[in-house]
Amino acid sequence: MGRNAKSRKPPGSDRKRPAPxxxxxxYVVGYGRPPMSSRFKPGTSxxxxxxxxxxxxxxxxxxxxxxxxxxxxxxxxxxxxxxIEGVVLRQLESxxxxxxxxxxxxxxxxxxxxxxxxxxxxxxxTADLSAADQRILEELLNRRSRAxxx
Numbered sequence: 823m824g825r826n827a828k829s830r831k832p833p834g835s836d837r838k839r840p841a842p843x844x845x846x847x848x849y850v851v852g853y854g855r856p857p858m859s860s861r862f863k864p865g866t867s868x869x870x871x872x873x874x875x876x877x878x879x880x881x882x883x884x885x886x887x888x889x890x891x892x893x894x895x896x897x898x899x900x901x902x903x904x905x906i907e908g909v910v911l912r913q914l915e916s917x918x919x920x921x922x923x924x925x926x927x928x929x930x931x932x933x934x935x936x937x938x939x940x941x942x943x944x945x946x947x948t949a950d951l952s953a954a955d956q957r958i959l960e961e962l963l964n965r966r967s968r969a970x971x972x
Contacts, residue, residue, distance in 0.1 A: 926966050
């Protein structure tokens with residue numbers, strides 16, 4: 823067996839160390855054993871200027887902002903919805919008015935949520951696309967691919 827293969831003890835491990843609760847005159851100050859007077863006192867933080875308790879992190883702030891209610895007009899009526907729902911409704915409204923970018927965004931959302939999958943895989947609660955709807959979807963996808971090539 824080589825010299826490096828033997829297990830080594832850390833330096834000073836052969837010393838007998840007293841427990842920290844022993845009297846200060848028997849306490850040995852050294853690496854990893856600061857003087858008793860400079861240790862953190864029980865109940866006090868090591869980072870007293872850190873984040874205050876109750877402060878919200880970024881994820882919580884974004885969640886609250888996206889789920890806050892706003893008023894949305896639908897025809898002559900007004901109703902309150904979350905901001906994220908309002909964004910989706912506006913995107914869909916814009917797509918229905920003929921905006922190709924909005925239409926592609928709505929189609930992408932529907933695809934990601936699985937609304938445009940094969941009818942065999944869909945539950946009975948979701949409606950199947952008619953032949954006309956399928957043709958419109960294909961036309962939009964073709965338009966998009968032609969626009970990307972330019």
